[in-house]
Amino acid sequence: MVPYSCGVSKKTVNKVIRLAQENNLAWPLPETKTDDVLAQMFFSPTTKFQSTKRMPNVEHIHKELLRNGVSKKLLWTEYLEECRLCNASPLMYSQFCYYIQKDEQKRRASMHISRKPAEQVEVDWAGDPSKIIDPDTGELTKAYLFVGVMTYSQYAFVMAFVNEKQRAWIRAHICMYEFFGGVARILVPDNCKTAVVHNKDWYTPQLNITYHELAEHYGTAIIPARVRAPKDKPNVEGTVGNISTWITAALRDEQFFSLFELNQAIRAKLDEFNLRLFQKKEGSRYALFHDEELPLLMPLPAVPYELADWKTATVLFNYHISVDGMLYSVPYEYIGRKVDVRATDNVIEIFYNHKRIASHCRLHGRKCQYSTIREHMPEDHQQYLEWNGDRFRKWAEDIGPFTSKVITAILSSHKIEQQSYRSCMGLLKLSEKVSVERLEAACKKALSYTSTPSCRSIKTILSTKMAYDPSKSADKPKSHGITRGAAYYGRKQP
Known part of the structure; x- marks a missing residue:
């Protein structure tokens, strides 16, 4: 009855009983004799067949497959050449692919990361562009869709732009934050040039300077996804596929003659998409965002970021x-x-x-x-800016009335007043070389000759000492004449 109740042959039962007797096993079994121990005792694995064939280097193959144009067939051909040089037996192509597939399965292991509300937003460009028709020429122009997704609620933002350049990229983020009504703490972009430049490795990404300014303005942190690592931003990648179905494909039969018309149609479809109920959980993207994420978002700055x-x-x-x-x-x-x-x-x-x-x-x-x-x-250029008629007149008045009359005459001697500024400056600067009194006296002397004296005539008067000298009095009698007497010149005294 034992073979029938266990579903094994009588020969197998006898073999187990014999092995139990050889190992002195009897019922009841000790607690240390677990199923794994008994399996090792009764059914110890036989020596595995050691293959003499050369195994491929899966690490090297994984790196090579990331390069453009490299295929498994090419790598297998190179593997055959290596085996020939080493006098080793190679694997057939099917076994070669089998070991590569097993290695890839190990690398595909992923971890679920629970996100907190209002913690992170993922952004990217959608794959398939829309079309805009030029109303004059009928020419079709591509319109590229920018997608932003709140990680926790999967609440999406979509907007079309005429290109994927820096200005469009920055403008898209500004509109996205206005659409959400707040700012998430972390921003996860792709490794596009408008976000990251010279990204030598994942650990030290260098952000685009304009993009970095945007993050500083909104108080968020940018953590770019790794190169060729879409799972770093799975929500936006998944939403891009949904957008292609529920927005791009839904509008495939409609014609748009401007970017504004296209974005109006996209907004209508986007509202429907966000209000659509989840399949595997309760509620919608809109409800989850407004109930749990929106109150926790950081407030928008007082003014939007201005593109620089x-x-x-x-x-x-x-x-x-x-x-x-x-x-x-x-x-x-x-x-x-x-x-x-x-x-x-x-x-x-x-x-x-x-x-x-x-x-x-x-x-x-x-x-x-x-x-x-x-x-x-x-400083000398600043002083030149200060040259004007009123300034020269005020300066001359501080020296004296005759200097003021001369300056007024010089300023009115030209049709354009600015043409006389150099002469005025040259005349007034003489007060620093000679005394103010001597300049005033020279101006008085010049006015006695003409009503329109020039700066040159004033300089001539000063150089010939024709001007008034305060050290000498004009009313003092001259003490000239013969003072030595007749005897000095040889005359005899009477």
């Missing part, structure tokens, strides 16, 4: 830099230096060694306009 372009410029000899045909001043100490320029639609900021040295409101309109800050100019 970074450029390099050289400070010209007139201490200005040129940006899109407009010229902006820089402190004259930086003449000849290369500076970094951050340009937005409204502001131009200039940096040297990561330190801001100038800021201007951006100029618009005709080319070659100047935006100059007085403090950026050398």
